[in-house]
Amino acid sequence: MEFLVLKDSKEVAVKAADIIEEIMRSKNEKGEEIYLGLATGSSPLKLYEELIRRHREEGLDFSNVTTVNLDEYVGLSESHSQSYRYYMRENLFNEIEIPINKVYLPKGNADNPEEEARRYEKLVDELPVRDIQILGIGVNGHIAFNEPENPLSSVTHVVNLTKETVEANSRFFNNVDEVPKTAITMGLKQIFRSKHIVLIATGNTKSEVVSKFMDNYITTDNPSSFLKLHPKVTIITDEKAGKGLKVND
Numbered sequence: 001m002e003f004l005v006l007k008d009s010k011e012v013a014v015k016a017a018d019i020i021e022e023i024m025r026s027k028n029e030k031g032e033e034i035y036l037g038l039a040t041g042s043s044p045l046k047l048y049e050e051l052i053r054r055h056r057e058e059g060l061d062f063s064n065v066t067t068v069n070l071d072e073y074v075g076l077s078e079s080h081s082q083s084y085r086y087y088m089r090e091n092l093f094n095e096i097e098i099p100i101n102k103v104y105l106p107k108g109n110a111d112n113p114e115e116e117a118r119r120y121e122k123l124v125d126e127l128p129v130r131d132i133q134i135l136g137i138g139v140n141g142h143i144a145f146n147e148p149e150n151p152l153s154s155v156t157h158v159v160n161l162t163k164e165t166v167e168a169n170s171r172f173f174n175n176v177d178e179v180p181k182t183a184i185t186m187g188l189k190q191i192f193r194s195k196h197i198v199l200i201a202t203g204n205t206k207s208e209v210v211s212k213f214m215d216n217y218i219t220t221d222n223p224s225s226f227l228k229l230h231p232k233v234t235i236i237t238d239e240k241a242g243k244g245l246k247v248n249d
């Protein structure tokens with residue numbers, strides 16, 4: 001596992017964009033399709049801004065890109081301003097001119113969420129291994145919406161969000177009651193089906209959970225701890241989130 005502790009969230013975004021750009025340029029040269037695993041939440045916002053800037057100003061070409069998202073709230077339609085599909089459209093897809101048939105997310109308003117989870121698992125399974133998977137991390141150690149629980153489901157599933165997550169995400173809604181209490185999330189099996197996992201964490205609220213990467217334990221109480229088992233993980237933090245890592249000394 002590689003740790004990079006950078007000055008601030010802007011530097012974190014630039015570094016993550018560099019990693020994505022490198023793989024995109026090399027595959028674009030060969031005319032190969034690029035599979036990007038994408039995340040939502042506040043952590044990747046500056047990264048998406050940077051990718052859009054490079055697309056507009058430097059010609060970073062997204063025409064060979066297919067994107068696969070991690071999760072979606074149950075019950076929110078794609079026109080709901082807090083659905084993850086809406087978020088992706090607003091914060092990335094509309095700006096990089098990616099065709100709608102090359103972006104994948106679970107359907108939040110599917111009639112049968114359990115069935116939708118199975119459909120998404122199969123769909124992602126049939127896609128090639130992603131070149132990069134971008135991840136944020138919840139303050140409770142969740143990745144995507146894999147909440148601390150025992151047992152953890154390995155495959156795409158419907159999850160009951162913890163009180164902590166509902167409260168943390170209520171900042172995006174008018175009030176806590178509006179936050180969906182369930183979501184469809186990829187399990188660790190699909191998250192691991194990526195050649196390179198890049199986890200972004202910024203701000204003081206993430207320092208405690210980030211410092212837990214320094215212990216040697218893997219536990220379902222902290223789903224992110226399983227990342228220690230993946231062969232290529234880069235954790236990029238700003239100084240605030242990375243203060244417990246002390247890796248640049």
Ligand code: GLP
Binds near residue numbers: 039044135136
């Ligand atoms: C959300 C998402 C995760 C995200 C995490 C952290 O609920 N499901 O994919 O990484 O929680 O969010 P943020 O980046 O806003 O701190």
